[in-house]
Amino acid sequence: MKNQNSFYITTTLPYVNADLHMGHALEFIRADIIARYKKLNGYDVFFNTGTDEHGMKIYEKAVAAGKTPQEFVNDSFFRFKDSVNIFGMDESILHFARTTNENHINSAQAFWKKVYDNGYIYKKNYEARYCVGCEETKSDSEIVNDECPIHPGRALEIIQEENYFFKYSAFTEKLLNFYKENPNFVVPDFRFNEIKAFVERGLQDFSISRLKDKMPWGIPVPGDEEHVMYVWFDALTNYISTLGWPEASGDFDKYWVNGNPTQYCGKDNLRFQSAMWQAMLMAADVPNSHQIIINGFITADGGVKMSKTLGNVIDPKDIVSEYGTDALRFFLAKEVSSFEDSPFTMERFKDAYNAGLANGIGNLTSRIMKMAETNLETITEIPAMTLTEDWAPVIVAMDNFNIHEAMNLVFKHVTELDELIQTKQPFKLVKTNKEEAVEIIKELVIKLHNIGMMLTPVLPETSKKIVEIAKSGKMPEQPLFLRKD
Secondary structure, three states: OOOOOEEEEEOOOOEOOOOOOHHHHHHHHHHHHHHHHHHHOOOEEEEEEEEEOOOHHHHHHHHHHOOOHHHHHHHHHHHHHHHHHOOOOOOOOEEEEEOOOHHHHHHHHHHHHHHHHOOOEEEEEEEEEEEOOOOEEEOHHHOEOOEOOOOOOOOOEEEEEEEEEEOHHHHHHHHHHHHHHOOOOEEOHHHHHHHHHHHHOOOOOEEOEEEOOOOOOOOEEOOEEEEEEOHHHHHHOHHHHOOOOOOOOOHHHHHHHOOOOEEEEEHHHHHHHHHHHHHHHHHOOOOOOOEEEEEOOEEOHHHOEOOOOOOOOOOHHHHHHHHOHHHHHHHHHHHOOOOOOEEOOHHHHHHHHHHHHHHHHHHHHHHHHHHHHHHOOOOOOOOOOOOOOOOHHHHHHHHOOOHHHHHHHHHHHHHHHHHHHHHHOHHHHOOOOHHHHHHHHHHHHHHHHHHHHHOOOOOHHHHHHHHHHHHHOOOOOOOOOOOOO
């Protein structure tokens, strides 16, 4: 049933200091699938993504490249947009945020001032160990062998300076109450339990500025030009700056206040998105996010982390170049767990591609349409697709962000059509009972069309071809997918 509600969805903003990897592809493609699904159901969708362009990592990369930080991020942003395009995003609803844009800088400073005026920012001297890779201070419990376990081999920076702090500790009970009132706030449940346990242990205030003479590349703190904002405090506000906040009218009211703002991220962003950002929103008197969806990691074989050093990295650009965008989307949607870590190997990818696409939906389309072209005198009239009992579980899975389950359910229908062909054998029956055979073939064409419709958010190019082929009543001029051996 269609409606005209608004819907807002965002990815996290990758740093512009490195190329997008398979984990980024997973996050971007899944957010796009949900955005397309909502659009298909009549929602007015705002899909936000973009680049995080401040912080020590960016500054160091710019210096190493012999560029100013602004020159470096400008060049990097255009590479980022080109990389995103290979994922098959719906450009009609996609909006790109940049944390160096003037509107974002003004919004981030207004956000800071609001939080400061509300009494949740103060200044103090402190010493801490800081991981440049994470752009985050590390407590003793988060350090292994004097290193950040996420970025081993890089010495932690020792910070000794006067900084501004955010009163995170004031939000322990506020966040727990919010979680209680919103039992579906974090998906999946086990990640929600994880963040609730983290908050229950008590929150510690954290630094939200750096001295400009030590780290010059950041947004100036309002009223104190000697400090720049901590990169996370700056970057998180992009989710509302892109909508024009602090202006309450227009896009902000439409998509944030009334659009069920939904955020996709990896499990390494759980604390930032579902606790830190939510506390910041409370401190600024801004409505909280509606839901946070947490992906697992893409790993190499055996659950090993992908690493250029180990030589087990698979570049999404290489996959798209050889197999096409929909093949990458297919694997990340159907063969990767919705919420747990999953391996991506070329062997797994090729097996899935051949079984699900070349020998699966591609071969099924050719078989059905060959029978249709040969035996149907007129083009089958295909009724508008309605939500039947058979398709209801797919809708439930998509509504729960379980894209992996939704795809398994769709491809169950692919298997059922193959079995129907084998059982009823209309290609043989046409010789003895053409009338019955024709009715079976018509049924196959309609069901193929419906499969194409259900694949629209996930495989936009392939679904369009299937729907057009079914309506034409003719064999595809070329196979949808060529088998790769």
